[in-house]
Amino acid sequence: MSGAVPKIRVRGLKKAFGDKIVLDGVDLDVMPGTSMVVIGGSGTGKSVLLKCILGLIEPDEGSIEIDGADLLHMDGKAQTAARARIGMLFQNGALFDSIPVWENVSFALLAQRRVARAGAREKAGEVLGQVGLSPSVGDLSPSELSGGMQKRVGLARAIAAQPEILFFDEPTTGLDPIMGAVIDGLIVDCVKKLGSTAVAITHDMASASRIGDRAAMLHRGKIIWSGPADKLLDSGNDVVDQFTHGRREGPIQMELRR
Amino acid sequence: MTAPLDWLAALGAGAIRVCRIVGSIVLFALSGLSHIVRPPFYGRLFGRAMMEIGYYSLPVVALTALFTGMVLALQSSTGLSRFSAETAMPTLVVLSITRELGPVLAGLMVAGRVGAAMAAEIGTMRVTDQIDALTTLSTAPMKYLVAPRLLAGIVALPLLVVVADILGVFGGFFVATAKLGFNPSTYIATTLSNMQTQDVVSGLVKAGVFGFLIALMGCYHGYNSRGGAQGVGAATTLAVVSASVLILAFDYFLSELFFVR
Known part of the structure; x- marks a missing residue:
């Protein structure tokens, strides 16, 4: 990355629910005007990550910056104003x-x-x-x-409200492939038209490649890989490769068997 | 040897849990009340809640009050005749209705009808992310969902109780004159001469408190519901049960406050 300030910068974000650690030190940068897709299996904390940035869930540790200003250390009014710049499409x-x-x-x-x-x-x-x-x-x-x-x-x-930042939580879940492609197309058009910065979370690889400029994979509470979205199917990371190709055998399954 | 300590630990854990729940309800109530007096105000939502709590509850409250007044006249006539004190019946009916039965029965009826609906609506909004969506759309859920309902509860229930008082007294009058042979003008004169402003006002104050409790329990349990349809169902049950118990408990304390010297 160059010296430009990321639109969204997440550092060391941690969140646990009781004994269950969901986010275990997430670091993520999203540059202005780009679309970031966060992929990961069910229950890996993708939605929790979005909800922490939106202020719907309070993280245990870490920082969340928008345009360089730390959201978690702002007063209530400033937080509300910062979050008014974010639009959100919920899963359902x-x-x-x-x-x-x-x-x-x-x-x-x-x-x-x-x-x-x-x-x-x-x-x-x-x-x-x-x-x-x-x-x-x-x-x-x-x-x-x-x-x-x-x-x-x-x-x-x-x-x-023409937000500067748009979040999409599983935008194609529950839709047929054609409608999924239509929604992805609309998302790309809207983001481009508004010049917004976008973060989408999904486990639909076709959707990820259509929406994202860059992609990151969340696994066991951490971002284990990030890179251009068009490299998702050829990332060189065993965990990402297994996930994106939907293989039964691989490190993710080995972890499940333990 | 550890059994008494285990018992003590369980007792302590229970006490802490109760304190936590009571504290959470009190903080929720204070937050809701503070949003009532701070702008922005959602007049349309207040109007909708007034219709829901007040207007649509009118038939059930009216019928309950009417039949309660009728049965009260019938039963008290039997009891009072044993002491040759039938003439006290109009006074007994009007005091019972205005001080106790009007507000309590209206409160219980509204708790069953409206408290459940509130918990179900807000609970469904919770489990379908609609409350989170409100926050992302620059709207405080407490202000948008809770404050209008609390205010409507406080305002609507006394209005319902005015109707309940009138119909309850009318029910007693109808049975007394049509069935028990009372003279209509004597009945009305006795009722009016023995009814004091404090009897009616105390009933209306009780109604305002009950309305607040019903809305508070409906909103609190709905707002904190979790876990899909089952969670919403549990929230609905809890809202009705807790509102009903609180109405009866507060009825006692308010009666102590108003009438015991």
Whole structure:
């Protein structure tokens, strides 16, 4: 890396739940305007890592910097302001059932008072258009949408406030391969259009190679490999190779057998 | 030899657990109350909670109060006749309804109907990451989800109890005049002359406290639910049971406060 300040810099991040150590000293740099994909098996702490950066879980140790400012040592207001610059697409969409789609999409804009309620509906229609949905979808309830549409609405909600940083938690989980590719394409377009820095966590290799500029693998609470996303299938690391190629035999399975 | 120590350790662990739960509920309540008075205010959510707690609970509270007033007149007539004190029946009915039965029965009915719904709604939001999503969208979940419901509980339940008081007294009046041969104007005059402002006000204050407790238990158990559908189910049960027990316990303490000198 050059001397440029990473947009997101994580150092020595540790988190345990009781006796179970989930993150055991994670170091991660994400440079401005790039997309980082974090891969790893189920239960390796990928979502916990994202939630620590978002402030949804308090880490036990370590530092999390955004543009060089340590999030964990800011006062409450500064933390809230820093985190308002982050948009998040949750694994299951996490749309609010009690309000219509248009209100879900414009939620952050209304919360940050960047748009009046009267103009929010129109703005939501515009953002829905960016993710390939008709503005009329805005009048529906989230429960009336298919899984793919819910992901698109979740993406629209994440990008509506034009965040500097976007997080994607398993963006293609539960979708068919075509819809998965559509969602990946939308993510790439949105990130490029907004000029945002993106972090996606996934165990879908096709999705990882489509979304990421760079990739990192989280294993046993640590980042064990990072490099260009197009090197994922040819990383030279036994653990990464086994994971990306989905082989039964290899160091990960050997650990399971112990 | 270690058995007494084990017993003592278990007792201590239990006491610590109880203190932890009580402390957690008190901190949750204080946080919720502090968000009620600090902007931004979510008027629409408060209105929705008022409809949910107040308007939609009106039929069940009204019917409960009406039939309670009727059965109270019927039963007290039997009891009082043994002492040739039937004329005290209007006073007994109005005091029982306004001081105790109106607020307590309305509280228990609302706890069953609304406390469960609140815990289920907020619990589902918790297990489907909607509460985390609120935080990422620059919105404090305590302010958005909890504060409007707490305020609505405090405001709506006294309004329901006003209706319950009127219908409960009317139920007693109806049975007394239609079935037990009371003179209507005498019944009304006795009721009004023996009812004091403090009887009604104390009932309404109790109702405000019960409304707060119902909303607090619904929000607290929903907010802290874990583990999918089973966790939400457990939160719902806990919300109703704990609100009901707290209503009865606080009813005693508030009665001590208002009426024992």
